[in-house]
Amino acid sequence: MSLSQEQVKKIAHLARLNVREEDLDTYARTLSDILDFVEQMEGVDTEGVEPMAHPLALSQRLRADAPTEPDRRAHFQRIAPAVEDGLYLVPRVIE
Amino acid sequence: MHDKTIAELAADLRDGKVSSVELTGHYLRRIESLDNRLNSLITVTAEQALETARAADAARARGEAGPLTGVPIVHKDIFCTDGVRTSCGSRMLDNFISPYDAGVVERFKAAGCPVLGKTNMDEFAMGSSNETSYYGPVNNPWDTQRVPGGSSGGSAAAVAARLAPGATGTDTGGSIRQPAALTGITGLKPTYGRVSRWGMIAFASSLDQGGPMARTAEDCGLMLNVMAGFDERDSTSLERPAEDFNARLNTTLKGLRIGLPREFFGEGMDPGVARVIDEAIDFYKKLGAEFVEVALPHSGLSVPVYYVVAPAECSSNLARFDGVRYGYRCEDPKDLMDLYMRSRGEGFGPEVQRRIMVGTYALSAGYFDAYYLKAQKIRRLIADDFRQAFEQVDVILAPTTPTTAFRLGEKTADPVTMYLSDVYTIAVNLAGLPAMSLPAGFSQGLPVGMQLIGNYFDEARLLGVAHQYQLGTEWHQMAPAGFE
Incomplete structure (x- = not known):
């Protein structure tokens, strides 16, 4: 499996990563190496094997649908890059 | 004082031979004078540590001390600490002052343990050498030209160099055991779900597990007694009755069945490592243990399976770092897409970006079945191998790593x-089993780790098997030159 620089650009965009032009070549090479390496999986017969998502087959706990957290918005927003009137600020989305 | 174990320090505190303020001050002075050679700590929290120490001494005076009250520790910088920077080894969180404590941090606070600082680590725990840290690599105290392993490299180096008697770590594919082996200390990865993941910054959620790193098995048990327990804020936390993980330290090993997986003794293992492990096997035979060869036929696939599962989960977990609510934000974003793309592109280092991209690719339309689903199926085969092995044996013994500590820059x-330096540790995470690494000797002056793998919930037995070894050997007492 060999990824082109164009494919790396597309993956990086899907992942919302701004990859510099000069790094595309290294990423294309190392990502291709990793995909080659994991291709060993193809030879394994997994017919009828149930995928394993969790080491211990436990079900998710449920709790009562009631508020459990106090309002700590001001505390959490103290470390935000930009806030105003309790809202997180980002560049204008709608003109 | 710093050559004592946690158990010994706890006894000295109990007997009034030393105060927590004295002990904490002593370790802080060692950090100040010695850590410039190691870079094991990202943040030193001297004032908070001394404040906790004073409170610990006062609690003791009132007769309210617990088993570890006043014993100082360090936390891996992946555990959120209220009011203290929690960087996760990343530029992305260089400015992140956590607004809350992780479950593990709360537990050590309640136990009265002063926190000396936050340890260096591979960025977001992605690495096996501590070289992906935004704060620079950590040097191995046994040879400062070599890596301490990773991702909990700072925790391992700090304990090995006696800058702290114990440290927390996390293990997603070997990140407690591999650095413990490479620095000559003892580390335990508990059964998945034993230790709360609340406030432990997520890498691969179905594999991540916190655990103790210290000099002895007994100390790891004392720390695990503090760390383990149900936490309703972690959806995969185990609901099990409390237990004393050191309850079986003195259980005889006569008749213990130890499995040797033939797949872990093949090519690629350094002859010096093989010799040390053979000697450890002889030691256990003298204690009356029986050895049985077991087969883990799918374990050879654990590294490729891991490098699909872990990046897939990481690409999802790390989507939260978007430059909006906390952490790094790029300068002058021109629109929202630019804000996301540049904040993440500049905030994450190359290895983290690589894994996010592998995961994004493996989860993308058209590839999901071939990569992620296939990996999850083989993961079950790997776990089933262990299940069958544990029908024949009580514990499994293997090397922790194929080689001793490698040189800085050698594998970057x-x-x-x-990735292949974790070839012996990764299968355990995929299966969710408990396992530990303990010092078993040296090869060309560098520590070699022995790995003990247990069945689910069998930490107490593992610690007993390790303790019996440490009663009869001195490898765990060796200190690196210059850090005695």
Whole structure:
């Protein structure tokens, strides 16, 4: 499996990563190496094997649908890059 | 004082031979004078540590001390600490002052343990050498030209150099055991779900597990007694009755069945490592243990399976770092897409970006079945191998790593070569089993780790098997030159 620089650009965009032009070549090479390496999986017969998502087959706990957290918005927003009137600020989305 | 174990320090505190303020001050002075050679700590929290120490001494005076009250520790910088920077080894969180404590941090606070600082680590725990940290690599105290392993490299180096008697770590594919082996200390990865993941910054949620790193098995048990327990804020936390993990330290090993997986003794293992492990096997035979060869036929696939599962989960977990609510934000974003793309592109280092991209690719339309689903199926085969092995044996013994500590820069150019340094540790995470590494000797002056793998919930037995070894050997007492 060999990824082109164009494919790396597309993956990086899907992942919302701004990859510099000069790094595309290294990423294309190392990502291709990793995909080659994991291709060993193809030879394994997994017919009828149930995928394993969790080491211990436990079900998710449920709790009562009631508020459990106090309002700590001001505390959490103290470390935000930009806030105003309790809202997180980002560049204008709608003109 | 710093050559004592946690158990010994706890006894000295109990007997009034030393105060927590004295002990904490002593370790802080060691950090100040010695850590410039190691870079094991990202943040030193001297004032908070001394404040906790004073409170610990006062609690003791009132007769309210617990088993570890006043014993100082360090936390891996992946555990959120209220009011203290929690960087996760990343530029992305260089400015992140956590607004809350992780479950593990709360537990050590309640136990009265002063926190000396936050330890260096591979960025977001992605690495096997501590070289992906935004704060620079950590040097191995046994040879400062070599890596301490990773991702909990700072925790391992700090304990090995006696800058702290114990440290917390996390293990997603070997990140407690591999650095413990490479620095000559003892580390335990508990059964998945034992230790709360609340406030432990997520890498691969179905594999991540916190655990103790210290000099002895007994100390790891004392720390695990503090760390383990149900936490309703972690959806995969185990609901089990409390237990004393050191309850079986003195259980005889006569008749213990120890499995040797033939797949872990093949090519690629350094002859010096093989010799040390053979000697450890002889030691256990003298204690009356029986050895049985077991087969883990799918374990050879654990590294490729891991490098699909872990990046897939990481690409999802790390989507939260978007430059909006906390952490790094790029300068002058021109629109929302630019804000996301540049904040993440500048905030994450190359290895983290690589894994996010592998995961994004493996989860993308058209590839999901071939990669992620296939990996999850083989994961079950790997776990089933262990299930069958544990029908024949009580514990499994193997090397922790194929080689001793490698040189700084030796494996950074080739990610796959770096990934293979975790070839003996990764299968355990995929299966969710408990396992530990303990010092078993040296090869050319560098520590070698022995790995003990247990069945689910069998930490107490593992610690007993390790303790019996440490009663009869001195490898765990060796200190690196210059840090005695």
